[in-house]
Amino acid sequence: MSTSSYSNSGPHGPVLPPPHPSVALGFNQSSFTFEELSAATGGFTQRNLLGQGGFGYVHKGLLPNGKEIAVKSLKSTGGQGDREFQAEVDTISRVHHRHLVSLVGYCISDTKKLLVYEFVPNKTLEYHLHGKGRPVMDWGTRLKIAIGSAKGLAYLHEDCHPRIIHRDIKAANILIENNFEAKVSDFGLAKFSQDTNTHVSTRVMGTFGYMAPEYASSGKLTDKSDVFSYGIMLLELITGRRPIDNTAEYEDQSLVDWARPVCVKAIESGNFEELVDPRLEGNYNIQELAHMVACASASVRHSAKRRPRMSQVVRVLEGDVSLEVLNHEGVKPGQSTMYSGANSGEYGATAYLADMKQFRKLALESGTANSDLYGNTSEYGLNLSASTSDQSSTEYTKRTEISKDHE
């Protein structure tokens, strides 16, 4: 342990780096009063409501210094105390990158906790890719968003100290600038949700199309679970389809189940017609597409350790390196450990399929399952996350525990 003068939190406490000079000198306010945020958002008026997610409402606001902000009012913080909350927030607010949405500050009032983010003006990837009446997103924009979000994630995973797992990568958490640059939002935030006891919580139900198999089976999250969710997002960009699509054509099949073999075929044959979004009408660069398909395919491998790191994905998408980079342990792109089997010692494909099938069934049968469950954007542009009955969540958790006992 270092003898740094900052290790003043006790022999077993975390060694916190010093605050950024601008914070220490008071140039940048990071702690807000509820009154200040209320004033900034016009009293949290409906007119300033940007949307609602699993954590609560998000309002647009304007600070006296002219800075536009997005204020997220947290419904709960997973039972965290003020100190813990502040420690998490301090860590997150130290992270700044071109492709990450900065946390500007926070507010802890008697009853409420709020987070203050920089405002990103042009909605979400979910809105532009799947929103009703949106113009078709061209190939160049799709690639730009894929690369931008990969860079943001790579920074979190590989360059931050401590490293940060996003935990909730999905198209609704990719915010878009006016020039269509991507900014990853809400990293580290899932810690504040009430997932601690039942890992399949209401909020997670809303994002389960992105959920890595090892998370479904054990609740364990690593940077490689983020890579999986990112892979699902790439599949969305490639195919134009939602992670869970309940239309008759693909009924009862998740995007990833459908896409895995189709990706392998496409990579082998060089023919991407079956895979690629028909709305592109053939307007794409075939080499860039091939690279994106290879990245998607490698990122959604069942075996977490065989998924690439985000920095490798960035380099492949930018065309800087050969696809070989994606071949961990000699696995060809696309040839995932799809049928790695039960004796591989890992959570195998069969168990995964069974879990997902059951999970989907519970979600659809829960009675409150609606279009929002699939991350739809409502007509009003508000993204209301799922509100699934707790009963089904608990049931699912119990069932997974039972199935694990038999593994």
Ligand SMILES: Nc1ncnc2c1ncn2[C@@H]1O[C@H](COP(=O)(O)OP(=O)(O)OP(=O)(O)O)[C@@H](O)[C@H]1O
């Ligand atoms: N920093 C921001 N700038 C501009 N708009 C934002 C910002 N953060 C969130 N929003 C808007 O608020 C909406 C709701 O965001 P929120 O993060 O609460 O929900 P979500 O992303 O759908 O789900 P989750 O709670 O899992 O993150 C987003 O869809 C987006 O339109």
Ligand SMILES: [Mg+2]
């Ligand atoms: Mg979000």
